[in-house]
Amino acid sequence: MKMADNAQSNMLPEKQPNPGGSPRPIVRILLALVILSIGAGTAAYLKNSAPRTQKRPPAKLSPTVQVETVQPCGYQVVVTAMGTVIPASKLVLKSRVSGEIVGIHPEFTEGGFFKKDMKVLQIDPVDYELALVRKRSAVAEAEYALKLELGHQAVAKREWELLSGSQPAQELEEELVLRKPHLDKAGASLAAAEADLRSAMLDLNRTHITVPFNAMVRLKSVDLGSQVTPQDAMAELVGTDAYRIQVSIPVDRLEWIKIPGQAGDSGSKARIIYGQGHECDGIVIRLMGDLSDEGRMARILVEVADPLGLNTPEKDRAPLLIGEYVRVKIEGRRLDGVFKIPRTALRDNSSVWIAGEKQTLEIRKVRPVWRDADLVLLQDGLKPGERLIVSDLAAAVEGMAVRVDALKSETRSDLSAINKAGGE
Structure with missing residues (x-):
C-alpha cells in the first residue's frame, strides 16, 4: 500500500513557490477592473464633450401651383x-303622258347635271301629233256648225217677223222660233273642241320631259326604249343651288x-x-x-x-x-368683358382657385355664362390681373399656403395672351 501511494504522489506536478507572496488571481481581477474603469471614464468623457444638436420642428412644404394671369376680353361664342x-329641294320625275322613250340626254345618268328647263327625255310624240290633228279637225267642224247655225237663226228671225206681225208672243216661243238653243249648243260644241285642242297640244308638249330647277340626277329608273305611264317614276332629282x-x-x-x-x-x-x-x-x-x-x-x-x-x-x-x-x-x-379660363380650372362646376397676394389659396364661387369642351367664360367673380390656379391640388383648403411655379406660369401666361388675341 505504501508503495502505491508513493507512486501516485510522484505522478502529480510539483507546486511552484509564489515569489511575491500574493496569489495571482487577485492581480488579474484588479487589472481587469482598472481597464474597465478607464474605458467607462473615456466613454463618459466623449459623451459629455460631444457637441449637442438642437432639435427643430420639421419644415412645412407648401404645394407648388401653376397660375395664369386673367384679363377681361371679348369673345365670339361658337x-x-x-x-x-x-x-x-328634291323631285321624283314622272311623265304626265304615256309612251315609249325615244330620246335621252347624255347627262341623264346618276350624277348628271341639268340646268333649269333643259330637256331630259323625249317620249314618242307620233300618237299625240295625230291626236292634235284630229282635235284641230274637230274645232273646224265646230266652227262650221256654229256659222251654219248663225245663218239658220238669221232666216228664222226674218220669218218670225213676217208671221208674227204686231201680235205679242211668249218669250219661250220666241227663243224656240229663233233657234236660240241651237245656237247655244253650237257655241258650246266649239268651246269643247277648242279645249280638246289645247289639251292635245299640252299632251304633245309633255312628251318633252324637262327639269324644273337646276338639278342633279340622284337615281334613274328608265332608259331608251322604256315604256312609261303617268304613275311611273323615271328619276330622282335633287336641286344643286x-x-x-x-x-x-x-x-x-x-x-x-x-x-x-x-x-x-x-x-x-x-x-x-x-x-x-x-x-x-x-x-x-x-x-x-x-x-x-x-x-x-x-x-x-x-x-x-x-x-x-x-x-x-x-x-x-x-x-x-x-x-x-x-x-x-x-x-x-x-360677349365683351368676360374672363376666358380653361375648362380644367373650373372646380366642381362652380368655383375657381386663386393664388392670393400673400401666397395663400382662395376658393371663390363663380357662375359661368358659357362653357364648352375646352374653355369657360365668366362674366364676374374675377378681377383683372388676378392669378388663376390652373394646376391640380391633392387637397385644396381655403387659406392654405401655396408656391407659384414662376417659369411654367410665365409660359402659360404667354399662351393665355395668344388665346386672348384669338378670342377677340
Whole structure:
C-alpha cells in the first residue's frame, strides 16, 4: 500500500513557490477592473464633450401651383354641333303622258347635271301629233256648225217677223222660233273642241320631259326604249343651288343662335367642316318645330349655297355630298368683358382657385355664362390681373399656403395672351 501511494504522489506536478507572496488571481481581477474603469471614464468623457444638436420642428412644404394671369376680353361664342346633309329641294320625275322613250340626254345618268328647263327625255310624240290633228279637225267642224247655225237663226228671225206681225208672243216661243238653243249648243260644241285642242297640244308638249330647277340626277329608273305611264317614276332629282344640313343641338344652346323670324332678319352664320378638312360657309335658316327622338335635341336647318362648287372658281373645293355627316360651327352672340379660363380650372362646376397676394389659396364661387369642351367664360367673380390656379391640388383648403411655379406660369401666361388675341 505504501508503495502505491508513493507512486501516485510522484505522478502529480510539483507546486511552484509564489515569489511575491500574493496569489495571482487577485492581480488579474484588479487589472481587469482598472481597464474597465478607464474605458467607462473615456466613454463618459466623449459623451459629455460631444457637441449637442438642437432639435427643430420639421419644415412645412407648401404645394407648388401653376397660375395664369386673367384679363377681361371679348369673345365670339361658337356653337359646335354635328349634322347630316340633306337636299334643299328634291323631285321624283314622272311623265304626265304615256309612251315609249325615244330620246335621252347624255347627262341623264346618276350624277348628271341639268340646268333649269333643259330637256331630259323625249317620249314618242307620233300618237299625240295625230291626236292634235284630229282635235284641230274637230274645232273646224265646230266652227262650221256654229256659222251654219248663225245663218239658220238669221232666216228664222226674218220669218218670225213676217208671221208674227204686231201680235205679242211668249218669250219661250220666241227663243224656240229663233233657234236660240241651237245656237247655244253650237257655241258650246266649239268651246269643247277648242279645249280638246289645247289639251292635245299640252299632251304633245309633255312628251318633252324637262327639269324644273337646276338639278342633279340622284337615281334613274328608265332608259331608251322604256315604256312609261303617268304613275311611273323615271328619276330622282335633287336641286344643286343649295343643300341643307339638319343639325342637332342641346335646347339650352338655342338662346345663343340667331334664328330668322317673320321680320325677315338673317340667321347666324355657320362654318361647315367636312371630308378631309374641307370647309364652306352656311347660314341658319330655320328652327324645326320638334325635338329629335334620340336625345331630345333641338334641330335647326343650315343652308349651304352652291354645295357642289359648280359656280365657284375654286378648283380645289370638294363637293358636299348628300347624307354626309359634317361638323358645323355656328356663330353665336359676342360677349365683351368676360374672363376666358380653361375648362380644367373650373372646380366642381362652380368655383375657381386663386393664388392670393400673400401666397395663400382662395376658393371663390363663380357662375359661368358659357362653357364648352375646352374653355369657360365668366362674366364676374374675377378681377383683372388676378392669378388663376390652373394646376391640380391633392387637397385644396381655403387659406392654405401655396408656391407659384414662376417659369411654367410665365409660359402659360404667354399662351393665355395668344388665346386672348384669338378670342377677340
